[in-house]
Amino acid sequence: xxxxxxxxxxxxxxADGALxxxxxxxxxxxxxxxxxxxxxxxxxxxxxxxxARAAAARPEAPVPDALMARVRATIEAGRAGAETDATVxxxxxxxVPPRPFRPMAIAAGLALALGLAGGVLVGLSLGDGVPGGxxxxxxxxxxxxxxxxxxxxxxxxxxxxxxxxIIASFRNADGELCREFELDAAERATVVSVACREAAGWxxxxxxxxxxxxxxxxxxSSLETLDSYLAAIGAGAPLAPLxxxxxxxxxxx
Amino acid sequence: MADAFETGLIEALPVLRRYALSMCRKPDIAxxxxxxxxxxxxxxxxxxxxxxxxxPWLFRILRNAWIDSARRSGTRGVExxxxxxxxxxxxxxxxxxxxxxxxxxxxxxxxxxxxEQREVIVLVCIEGLSYAEAAEVLEIPRGTVMSRLAxxxxxxxxxxxxx
Numbered sequence: 386x387x388x389x390x391x392x393x394x395x396x397x398x399x400a401d402g403a404l405x406x407x408x409x410x411x412x413x414x415x416x417x418x419x420x421x422x423x424x425x426x427x428x429x430x431x432x433x434x435x436x437a438r439a440a441a442a443r444p445e446a447p448v449p450d451a452l453m454a455r456v457r458a459t460i461e462a463g464r465a466g467a468e469t470d471a472t473v474x475x476x477x478x479x480x481v482p483p484r485p486f487r488p489m490a491i492a493a494g495l496a497l498a499l500g501l502a503g504g505v506l507v508g509l510s511l512g513d514g515v516p517g518g519x520x521x522x523x524x525x526x527x528x529x530x531x532x533x534x535x536x537x538x539x540x541x542x543x544x545x546x547x548x549x550x551i552i553a554s555f556r557n558a559d560g561e562l563c564r565e566f567e568l569d570a571a572e573r574a575t576v577v578s579v580a581c582r583e584a585a586g587w588x589x590x591x592x593x594x595x596x597x598x599x600x601x602x603x604x605x606s607s608l609e610t611l612d613s614y615l616a617a618i619g620a621g622a623p624l625a626p627l628x629x630x631x632x633x634x635x636x637x638x
Numbered sequence: 639m640a641d642a643f644e645t646g647l648i649e650a651l652p653v654l655r656r657y658a659l660s661m662c663r664k665p666d667i668a669x670x671x672x673x674x675x676x677x678x679x680x681x682x683x684x685x686x687x688x689x690x691x692x693x694p695w696l697f698r699i700l701r702n703a704w705i706d707s708a709r710r711s712g713t714r715g716v717e718x719x720x721x722x723x724x725x726x727x728x729x730x731x732x733x734x735x736x737x738x739x740x741x742x743x744x745x746x747x748x749x750x751x752x753x754e755q756r757e758v759i760v761l762v763c764i765e766g767l768s769y770a771e772a773a774e775v776l777e778i779p780r781g782t783v784m785s786r787l788a789x790x791x792x793x794x795x796x797x798x799x800x801x
Contacts, residue, residue: 393788394781401762403769424801431800432791436763439744442737446659448651452669456651456676460644463680552710609678612702616777623709 390415391422393429400429526568533564533580533587534637537626546570554629557581558619562632563590565611577611582636590618643683646692647676653765654696660760661704671707675700694771697761701775747797755790758783763791 391399391412398404399412416423528544532551536542541550547570554564563581579591591614624632640648654675658668678699679686686695748756761772762783769787773780795801 393792394784397784397788397791398769401769428792428795428800429788432795432798433763435740435744435794435798435800436759438737439741440764440766442741443656446652446656448655449665449669452655452672453651455669455673456648459673459676459680460640460647609682609699609702612706 393425396422396426397429400426400433526570529568530587533566534633538564538623538629544568544570552577553623554632555615555623556621556632562636563618563620565615579611579614642688643686643692647679647696650693650696653693654700657697657760657765658700658704660764661701671700671703674703674707678703691771693765694767694775697765697767698775698777743798747794750797751790751793755786755793758787759790759794762787 395404395408395412399409399416402409404412416426526545526547526549528542529549532542532544532549536549536551538551538553541548547568550567550569552565552567554562557563561581561583563579564587565577565579568576568578576592576594578589578593580587580589582588591611593610651672654672655668658671658675659665662668662671675696679696682699686692748759751759757776758772761767761775762769767775769780769783772787773783776783
């Protein structure tokens with residue numbers, strides 16, 4: 386019997402009590418018979434003990450009153466929103482089975498949203514005249530393509546009847562240059578969008594309404610939807626300013 | 639009347655705040671992260687499976703919110719120092735008891751580990767999540783959690799002289 390019979394992961398799971406009884410018994414017998422294996426195990430039981438004591442030694446950290454008040458207000462607002470559901474663009478889709486922690490389930494939810502009449506996600510083709518009276522600024526907005534091609538991330542610029550803020554540049558899994566931006570147009574809903582550079586120009590790949598027309602209320606879940614989308618397309622880290630400038634310059638040629 | 643979800647949310651606040659502090663080390667930013675987490679959790683509550691524990695689900699939302707804010711600030715220069723500052727935990731020199739010293743040593747050793755190893759150690763060994771729950775928070779396979787955790791603990795044992 387040698388230490389190679391059990392991996393570090395197995396020894397660790399044994400130390401953490403995470404093995405099933407049969408395997409735990411096998412590891413226990415091997416450890417009892419092999420001092421080298423017992424020394425290896427001690428690394429894991431030792432770190433477990435030290436970290437547990439460190440966790441217990443953490444100073445008490447009561448939740449500040451101000452934070453508690455904000456959270457309670459948010460819960461109240463959520464309850465009021467659930468009753469009237471008037472000002473919030475509906476992002477909740479009760480028909481999607483609750484399967485938390487599964488990115489694919491979220492991606493499926495996104496695809497479903499695309500198919501909803503008057504849905505949350507709009508492509509370039511929708512533009513104005515979306516059912517339900519929402520008017521949404523899109524890539525057709527005059528000046529937007531130029532802003533996407535020319536502005537560094539963090540910059541804002543005036544477009545047709547509003548303002549665009551460039552949030553970040555990144556490359557997707559296919560290596561295309563993509564830009565995340567927000568479009569705030571007067572008397573239209575604010576849109577958080579991702580456009581990617583194709584040979585023919587910028588193409589909208591994702592858009593989510595982040596604020597209603599009259600209230601400017603931005604449901605936080607719109608950004609969660611964006612996160613899910615970015616994860617689904619394998620979005621890389623934001624490009625550093627120099628890399629971004631080089632990529633934009635290359636895309637414009 | 640608060641329902642079970644809302645009650646659970648309130649009860650999870652201290653743990654959430656501590657987790658937020660472990661990432662950003664700045665109380666005001668941690669409080670904003672917790673608030674964002676609560677907003678997103680309420681908006682997404684129909685996606686929560688009540689048969690699961692609430693805390694890992696909230697941890698995942700919080701971690702994504704942190705990545706989101708770091709991603710947005712990443713293009714505007716570094717606003718947030720994400721390297722650990724172990725001394726931040728020592729708030730009162732007079733209370734430098736053995737436990738506090740040990741906590742400080744542990745945090746100092748943790749701070750030297752690669753972020754991906756430190757992250758799984760915090761979730762499993764400090765916050766008490768199972769391997770499967772940590773995998774859900776980090777959106778990586780359980781096997782990856784275990785290999786990172788094992789490597790991180792071997793490195794930690796070496797730095798702290800645990801044999």
